[in-house]
C-alpha cells in the first residue's frame with residue numbers, strides 16, 4: 588500500500604511540475620528582454636526604384652509646368668496667347684509676331700523638343716545654362732523682349748524643372764522667322780517699341796546683348 592501511495596505522490600509531483608513548466612513556457616517574456624531577430628534588409632526591388640524615379644521626374648515636370656505658366660513663357664512662346672487665346676495644342680511652339688526695337692526684330696522661338704526647329708538639340712543642363720546666362724547654345728545673346736534676367740530669381744532645381752518640362756512637351760515642327768538686325772525690314776506682323784520716353788530710357792545698353 589505504501590508503495591502505491593509513494594508512486595501516486597511521485598506521479599502527482601511529476602504532473603504538477605509538467606503543468607508548471609508548460610505555464611512558464613507560455614508566459615510571454617517581459618518586454619525588453621526579447622531579442623528581436625534582425626530586421627530583413629530592405630532591398631527595394633528594381634521595379635520599385637524605377638517607379639520612384641519616375642514619380643520624382645513626374646513631380647519635377649509638374650513643377651516646371653507651373654513655373655512656365657506663372658512666368659508667362661506662353662505669352663510670347665505659345666501662339667494665340669498675345670491675342671487672348673493660347674493654343675495649348677501648339678504649346679511653346681513659337682510665335683510669328685515680331686518684336687521690333689533698337690535691337691532689330693526678334694521672334695519668340697520654338698521651345699518644343701523638335702530637332703530641326705525647336706530645342707531638341709539642347710540637353711536639360713544646356714537649357715538651364717542658357718536661361719541663366721542669356722546666351723543660346725551657339726553663344727548668341729537672347730535679345731529683348733526675352734526676359735531671361737528675371738529668371739535669376741529661380742533656384743537651380745526650379746530652372747531644371749522648367750527645362751525638364753520644356754523637353755517634355757509635344758515636339759512641333761515650326762520654324763519661326765529669323766531675327767533681323769536693326770534697320771532690316773520684317774515682312775510679317777510685328778510690334779514696334781516706340782522710342783522710350785526719358786523715364787523709361789535704358790540707363791545703359793544691356794551689356795549681355797551688345798557683345799556676341
Ligand code: HEC
Nearest residue numbers: 658659660663693694695696723728729730732733734766
Ligand atoms: C515677352 C516675350 C517673352 C517671354 C515672356 C518669354 N520669352 Fe523666351 N524668347 C522671346 C524672344 C523674342 C526670344 C528670341 C530672342 C532672340 O532671338 O534673341 C526668346 C528666346 C528664348 C529662348 C532661346 C531659344 C533658342 O532657340 O535658343 C529660350 C530657351 C526661351 N526664350 C525660354 C523662355 C522661357 C522658359 C520663358 C518663361 C520663363 C520665356 N522664354 C519667356 C520672348 C519671350
